[in-house]
Amino acid sequence: MAGLFRRKKPVHFFSVAEQDKIVQAIKAAEKLTSGEVRVFIESRCRFVDPIDRTKELFAQLDMVNTAERNGVLVYIALKDRQLAIYADEAIYTRAGKDFWQEEVWKMLRMFNKEDYAEGIATVVIEIGEVLSQHFPYNAATDKNELPDDIVFGN
Secondary structure, eight states: OTTTOBOSOOTTTOOHHHHHHHHHHHHHHHTSBSOEEEEEEESOOSSSSHHHHHHHHHHHTTGGGOTTSOEEEEEEETTTTEEEEEEOHHHHHHHOHHHHHHHHHHHHHHHHTTOHHHHHHHHHHHHHHHHHHHSBOOTTTOOOOSOOSEEEOO
């Protein structure tokens, strides 16, 4: 897996402040819930449908193994201008199809204004709020199952 992903951010896209804003949104969202939120950004989507790529990454990032099946992956392919949100089975049905579609549209609206970091951060926080309704944070039992950093692909 190490060869597939690189941790270094693309210098040309996010400033340090923008990257920090997204990471802080992930951390804030996860303080509300036992759920896990990840953000994956790459240049090109290898699939026609970005949800197919997101499903593949969800498995590769080991998100299928969260204890409560409540992980969510936000995926963006910058050059191809594609994005998707993939939620594990336990949270997808509880939040409802309309919620997930609205979050994608919200991100698209902000991206159209070229406010990428804010769009990602806003959606991540809202995902955390929905996760908290169904999988609230429990200080006694919760552990951070996955890293909170942004994952950058090729």
